[in-house]
Amino acid sequence: xxxxxxxxxxxxxxxxxxxxxxxxxxxxxxVIDSVVVAIALVIGYAVVxxxxxxxxxxxxxxxxxxxxxxxxxxxxxTVLYLTVAWSISGRSYGDLVMGLRVVNFRGHRLxxxxxxxxxLACAAFPIGLLWAAASPANRSAxxxxxxxxxxxxxxxxxxxxxxxxxxxxxxx
Numbered sequence: 001x002x003x004x005x006x007x008x009x010x011x012x013x014x015x016x017x018x019x020x021x022x023x024x025x026x027x028x029x030x031v032i033d034s035v036v037v038a039i040a041l042v043i044g045y046a047v048v049x050x051x052x053x054x055x056x057x058x059x060x061x062x063x064x065x066x067x068x069x070x071x072x073x074x075x076x077x078t079v080l081y082l083t084v085a086w087s088i089s090g091r092s093y094g095d096l097v098m099g100l101r102v103v104n105f106r107g108h109r110l111x112x113x114x115x116x117x118x119x120l121a122c123a124a125f126p127i128g129l130l131w132a133a134a135s136p137a138n139r140s141a142x143x144x145x146x147x148x149x150x151x152x153x154x155x156x157x158x159x160x161x162x163x164x165x166x167x168x169x170x171x172x
Contacts (some may be wrong), residue, residue: 019152021100021150023130026132029092033078040077049062075124079116086110086118089101089109099152099153102148104147105147128141
């Protein structure tokens with residue numbers, strides 16, 4: 001609620017504010033984040049190609065893509081992107097679009113180390129997200145391992161996430 005007594009949340013969203021997000025919302029957010037990472041990789045490739053062109057325009061040819069190098073670059077960009085996003089605001093662009101926020105077991109934004117470890121786990125084992133479909137608490141394998149949660153949060157700053165978020169080791 002703000003000073004005028006009006007809530008910035010739509011009436012329909014209020015019952016879900018602070019509850020753990022379901023697998024569908026999280027999958028949509030992950031797809032959006034994958035698109036963001038793919039765009040970053042394409043831009044990175046274009047920058048490298050542009051630099052090579054500027055160095056020697058007469059013999060320029062587009063650089064060959066190596067599968068292992070491309071996968072390593074995608075992994076690194078994904079980890080950096082998620083770490084920065086989760087440690088600064090608790091949400092990536094996909095989370096922002098879907099109204100989600102990543103929180104620790106106390107319901108607070110992750111610190112840099114926690115965000116980095118979670119980003120590494122998510123990038124190395126993305127299929128772990130599907131565990132949220134089987135989990136009664138809507139928690140992915142990464143959430144269970146690291147005691148984090150992904151909650152619905154439509155507030156801009158995240159300071160208004162309700163205190164009644166269940167502990168990470170609670171069933172519901």
